[in-house]
Amino acid sequence: MEPDTGIRVFWAHHPHLATVIVVVVSLTAGLDFDMLTGDMTRASWWAVAVNTVISLALIWRRSWPWAVLAVTVTGDVLSGDTQLIAFAVVMYALVVHRSLRAATIGAVLSVAVLGVVTFQHEGRYGLGPFIGLYGLAVIIAVLVGATVATRRRHVRSLEDRAARLAREKEQEGKLAAARERVRIAHDMHDIVAHNLTIMVRLADGATAVADTDPERSRKAVQRVAALGREAMTDMRRLLGVLREDTPDTPGDLESLIETFRIAGLPVTLRRHGPDPSSPGLQRVVFRVVQESLTNALRYADRPTDVLVDLDYGDDPIRIMVADDGRGTTPAPSVGSEQGLNAMRERVAMYGGTVEAGRQVVGWTVRVNLPHPAEGADV
Numbered sequence: 001m002e003p004d005t006g007i008r009v010f011w012a013h014h015p016h017l018a019t020v021i022v023v024v025v026s027l028t029a030g031l032d033f034d035m036l037t038g039d040m041t042r043a044s045w046w047a048v049a050v051n052t053v054i055s056l057a058l059i060w061r062r063s064w065p066w067a068v069l070a071v072t073v074t075g076d077v078l079s080g081d082t083q084l085i086a087f088a089v090v091m092y093a094l095v096v097h098r099s100l101r102a103a104t105i106g107a108v109l110s111v112a113v114l115g116v117v118t119f120q121h122e123g124r125y126g127l128g129p130f131i132g133l134y135g136l137a138v139i140i141a142v143l144v145g146a147t148v149a150t151r152r153r154h155v156r157s158l159e160d161r162a163a164r165l166a167r168e169k170e171q172e173g174k175l176a177a178a179r180e181r182v183r184i185a186h187d188m189h190d191i192v193a194h195n196l197t198i199m200v201r202l203a204d205g206a207t208a209v210a211d212t213d214p215e216r217s218r219k220a221v222q223r224v225a226a227l228g229r230e231a232m233t234d235m236r237r238l239l240g241v242l243r244e245d246t247p248d249t250p251g252d253l254e255s256l257i258e259t260f261r262i263a264g265l266p267v268t269l270r271r272h273g274p275d276p277s278s279p280g281l282q283r284v285v286f287r288v289v290q291e292s293l294t295n296a297l298r299y300a301d302r303p304t305d306v307l308v309d310l311d312y313g314d315d316p317i318r319i320m321v322a323d324d325g326r327g328t329t330p331a332p333s334v335g336s337e338q339g340l341n342a343m344r345e346r347v348a349m350y351g352g353t354v355e356a357g358r359q360v361v362g363w364t365v366r367v368n369l370p371h372p373a374e375g376a377d378v
Contacts, residue, residue, distance in 0.1 A: 019059055022089055026055035029085040050079040054086045061093040066106070069094065073110050077117050084133065088141040095145030096152070103145065107138045194294045195231040199224050201263045201297060223262055251286045257308065260293045267293065267306045273313030278372050284346050285310065285319060285369075288354075291339045292321035292365045300325030300363065316352065319367040322359070343367075 054075040057068045069090045076083045087110070094103035111134050118130045206220035257267050276282055289308055296306050303323040311318040343365075344354045352369040 022058050022061075023055050026058055026083075026085045026089065027051065047079045050075040051083070054083055058086060058089055061090055062097050065090055065093040065097055065102075069106050069110060073113055076114055084137050087134065088137040091138055091141035092145040092148075095142055096149045100142070100146055100149070103142050107142070111135070111138070194290050195227050195234075197294050197298050198259055198263045199227050202227070205264060220262070223259070227259065251283075251290070253286055253289060256286065256290055257293070260297060260306075263297060265293065265297050265306055266304060267308060270307070270309045272309075272311040276312060276317065276371070281317070281350065281369060281372065284350060284352075285317075287346055288319050288343055288365070288367050289321060291343050295339065295365075296321070296323045296325070296363065303362065315371045317369040317371065319369070320364065322362060322364040324362040 054072050057071045061068045072083050072086045072090055076087070091103055091107060094106050111131070114134065115127060115130060119127050122130075202220045202224045206217040206224070209220075210217040254269075257269050260267050276285070289310075293306065293308070296303060300306070300323045303325040306323040307320070309318070309320040309322075311320075340354070340356055343356075347354050347367055347369060350369055350372070352367060355364075355366045357364065
């Protein structure tokens with residue numbers, strides 16, 4: 001710490017000590033030789049009383065500088081003595097605790113009043129020394145006060161900026177944490193809802209045909225075990241993403257659709273045009289198809305055909321997943337729509353749109369995804 005900084009810190013932490021010193025100096029400066037030698041007259045006692053009142057008034061120079069200035073000027077007029085130290089201290093207080101404009105107004109009014117009184121008592125010959133003396137006191141006090149006030153404003157601005165940056169950093173951290181929680185919730189939903197839905201359906205199917213078709217039941221159970229291992233792999237991958245920021249690689253679309261077929265969902269896949277080269281778009285397409293087929297498996301009423309139509313040739317890329325589930329009433333369970341919300345957010349990140357709703361027969365999901373610009377990092 002620099003010595004100058006240490007001094008400022010000391011006085012900032014001991015404001016009352018500064019007040020005591022100011023009052024004592026003002027009291028001492030108001031004593032003349034006769035008072036010090038004890039040869040006191042009535043006028044001397046009056047001057048001591050006025051000087052004491054003015055000096056004690058300096059205690060409130062920070063809170064009410066205008067009132068203290070009025071007391072100082074009034075005391076100077078009543079006593080006929082020069083309260084130069086008190087006057088300079090009040091000018092300093094006006095600059096620091098009010099403004100430079102306030103100090104300027106106070107100095108002009110005070111010097112004007114005291115100048116008139118001096119002219120009346122001493123004539124024009126006493127006016128020059130008075131203006132020189134008080135002018136010097138005002139200039140020194142105002143310059144020092146303006147320097148201190150400027151530095152204080154600078155320090156306050158730095159403190160305000162630091163506090164604002166700290167608040168912004170805290171808010172950014174909260175927003176980042178919220179986004180991360182949403183992303184984790186979406187990934188957890190994709191992993192858990194998809195795999196558990198198919199595993200439950202396969203387990204039910206295996207139980208239903210265990211007596212009549214043991215081989216089919218055995219294959220279904222094997223597939224359940226495979227899905228469980230895939231879910232564990234996905235969970236490890238998700239935890240790896242949290243620990244190491246590992247990218248979320250796109251899944252195998254063909255394998256995904258085959259899994260749904262094994263689970264009893266009659267899926268037909270159509271592709272038009274070459275697959276997108278962007279891993280990010282491939283991942284979005286995979287998640288859209290995965291969520292749409294999972295919902296069809298859970299909620300569609302005895303569908304005979306589920307069409308997955310992927311049109312990569314046009315811009316935007318078009319994805320449609322439609323089932324012909326019977327009935328026009330809502331499904332027994334419509335879920336929390338977390339999967340659809342996650343789908344919308346994923347697609348929106350790439351500037352796409354999602355339309356999902358019940359048709360005359362069945363349910364349809366339509367997604368439009370613009371192709372990324374050339375060289376875009378997606």
